[in-house]
Amino acid sequence: MSDATLPGRTMITATDGTDAGAMPVFAEERRILGLPASTWPNILAPLAMGVLFLSAWELTVRFREIPHYILPGPILIAKTLVADWGTLSTSLWVTLRITFAALIAAVTVGVALAIIFTQSRWLEKSLLPYAIILQVTPVVSIAPLIIIWVGDVNLSLLICAWIVAFFPILSSTIIGLNSVDHNLLNLFQIYGANRWQGLRYLRIPAALPFFLSGLKIAGGLALIGAVVAEYVAGSGGNASGLAYRILEASYQLRIPRMFAALVMISLTGIAIFLVTSYISHLLLRRWHESAIKRET
Amino acid sequence: MDKPAAGTQNAPAATLISLQCISKQFANGTLAVRNVDLDLRQGEFVSLLGPSGCGKSTLLRMISGLSQPSAGEIDWPLNPHDSAGHAERDRDLGFVFQDPTLMPWSRAIGNVAMPLILKGMRKAEAYERSAEMLELVGLKGFEKSFPRELSGGMKMRVSIARALVTKPRILLMDEPFAALDEITRHRLNDDLLDLWWKSRFTAVFVTHSVFESVYLSQRIVVMAARPGRVMADLDVSAPYPRSETFRTSPLYADLCRLASEKLKEAIHA
Ligand SMILES: Nc1ncnc2c1ncn2[C@@H]1O[C@H](COP(=O)(O)OP(=O)(O)OP(=O)(O)O)[C@@H](O)[C@H]1O
Ligand SMILES: [Mg+2]
Numbered sequence A: 001m002s003d004a005t006l007p008g009r010t011m012i013t014a015t016d017g018t019d020a021g022a023m024p025v026f027a028e029e030r031r032i033l034g035l036p037a038s039t040w041p042n043i044l045a046p047l048a049m050g051v052l053f054l055s056a057w058e059l060t061v062r063f064r065e066i067p068h069y070i071l072p073g074p075i076l077i078a079k080t081l082v083a084d085w086g087t088l089s090t091s092l093w094v095t096l097r098i099t100f101a102a103l104i105a106a107v108t109v110g111v112a113l114a115i116i117f118t119q120s121r122w123l124e125k126s127l128l129p130y131a132i133i134l135q136v137t138p139v140v141s142i143a144p145l146i147i148i149w150v151g152d153v154n155l156s157l158l159i160c161a162w163i164v165a166f167f168p169i170l171s172s173t174i175i176g177l178n179s180v181d182h183n184l185l186n187l188f189q190i191y192g193a194n195r196w197q198g199l200r201y202l203r204i205p206a207a208l209p210f211f212l213s214g215l216k217i218a219g220g221l222a223l224i225g226a227v228v229a230e231y232v233a234g235s236g237g238n239a240s241g242l243a244y245r246i247l248e249a250s251y252q253l254r255i256p257r258m259f260a261a262l263v264m265i266s267l268t269g270i271a272i273f274l275v276t277s278y279i280s281h282l283l284l285r286r287w288h289e290s291a292i293k294r295e296t
Numbered sequence B: 001m002d003k004p005a006a007g008t009q010n011a012p013a014a015t016l017i018s019l020q021c022i023s024k025q026f027a028n029g030t031l032a033v034r035n036v037d038l039d040l041r042q043g044e045f046v047s048l049l050g051p052s053g054c055g056k057s058t059l060l061r062m063i064s065g066l067s068q069p070s071a072g073e074i075d076w077p078l079n080p081h082d083s084a085g086h087a088e089r090d091r092d093l094g095f096v097f098q099d100p101t102l103m104p105w106s107r108a109i110g111n112v113a114m115p116l117i118l119k120g121m122r123k124a125e126a127y128e129r130s131a132e133m134l135e136l137v138g139l140k141g142f143e144k145s146f147p148r149e150l151s152g153g154m155k156m157r158v159s160i161a162r163a164l165v166t167k168p169r170i171l172l173m174d175e176p177f178a179a180l181d182e183i184t185r186h187r188l189n190d191d192l193l194d195l196w197w198k199s200r201f202t203a204v205f206v207t208h209s210v211f212e213s214v215y216l217s218q219r220i221v222v223m224a225a226r227p228g229r230v231m232a233d234l235d236v237s238a239p240y241p242r243s244e245t246f247r248t249s250p251l252y253a254d255l256c257r258l259a260s261e262k263l264k265e266a267i268h269a
Helices: A037-063 A074-083 A085-118 A121-136 A139-150 A153-177 A182-190 A195-233 A242-251 A255-284 B056-064 B108-118 B123-136 B152-164 B182-199 B212-216 B249-267
Strands: B013-026 B032-040 B047-050 B071-075 B093-096 B170-174 B204-209 B219-223 B229-237
Touching: A037 A074, A074 A085, A074 A255, A085 A121, A085 A153, A085 A195, A085 A242, A085 A255, A121 A153, A139 A153, A139 A195, A139 B229, A153 A195, A182 A195, A182 B093, A195 A242, A195 A255, A195 B108, A242 A255, B013 B056, B032 B056, B032 B204, B032 B229, B047 B056, B047 B212, B056 B123, B056 B170, B056 B204, B108 B123, B108 B152, B123 B152, B152 B170, B152 B182, B170 B229, B182 B212, B204 B212, B219 B249, B229 B249
Parallel strands: B047 B204, B047 B219, B093 B170, B170 B204
Antiparallel strands: B013 B032, B013 B071, B219 B229
């Protein structure tokens, strides 16, 4: 004990009555096949539902003898998926590339613009209305124009997908950057923090949960944007994506193939959602309410 | 057991901050504070006691430089003055809000280290000093915890550690323990006194509670509302160290009665 310590009192320990000598205690949940027991119902319930639905579909198609050019059964669709995998996977790759390029561009531009807007009210006031106009204009209606102006099909598709995806990132990041606790801002002011420090240590971390929820929406929208634009473009050749395969198959009345491409688009959308949700969970699980399980 | 060195509280100390005829009127016309004269001496523990809305927080914000008085001057006599006679204010002042106001994405140690990092200290050194500070407030072993993993009292301790990590000459506290339960509040009062005794910063403690202000301070400034002004300036002549026995002493009861009367006068003024 140092001389400076108040006589008659011992060193401080955090025995606040309520948390006397507390040390963190972690209870391990029982695991089945590597996953926590409580997550299994979340996986099994939708799975059972899916199996039920697909069986009903298959049986209906078989017993009613519905021709496969009207409604193919799930088994036929799966077979087509395997048989046409070569063409379809190439197309999937094309669509994926456009989707991800658009998403990356949307994140870059959206975040950069949001940061610029929070640094300058004046710029925000003059530019934000145009961002909103871009957002509310249906992409189907401007896609033909963009294709004419840009010339290069892939680049036009990318621009269309970007237009759809970037607004959710921009608006949610702006809200996030401005949602910092007022007293934390006061504290930074007291310590003479500069703009850059305020941004780096306060505004950007505070914006992260908002940005991530924008990203979840933007991921799905980028895919939708890419597919819609491709419908409009109707591009052929070997560099065409899944949307073109659907159009092509419908002209040729190859309905099972149409469904197979459709299934691939849906699965891609689900995968994008799962990946962005997982990223969000990883980044926020230690501190943000949205990622924290309620104790029961 | 030794008595504290006689005279530690009565020796005339230099004035650290001098509020000279301070008034604050907000843009909407509210006169929050009118003509406040107040000298805060180096190393003393002062409580600002008063009813809600009497301008305690406003006064604290003006001392910290977060807002400017509409009239009057805040002087720091010990600090260098510029050619116009204005004193430089301390950049190293600690501020503790009613809520812990921690960054939820940052661990306890990161929160405490923030003031040092903002001042440009290297991270390793800042963390080393923050770990010492956390130990001093009784949170050894919780460096890596996130705020949500800590109890209300522990979060408040982190907040105090953050305010003291720059070793400021002045610690401003705006009802820091108001949201805590009584047991925790008593513990934190004792620990705050202990920290103050060790490092002898000037403490300005805003509170609603007569008991808390008597227990902690050497001096109680009683304020009245509409407009906010100083009603009384009481000396609390009880010696330190203060502990549970002080709470049950007749002197404590007398002092509380006196402060309550002044507060009642302030409320009905
Ligand atoms: N930003 C502001 N704009 C206008 N009026 C304000 C502002 N801040 C405070 N006031 C007014 O100034 C007066 C003093 O407020 P202040 O917050 O300093 O009181 P207080 O003594 O801290 O009260 P409490 O104990 O409830 O915290 C109040 O009447 C309040 O309404
Ligand atoms: Mg207040």
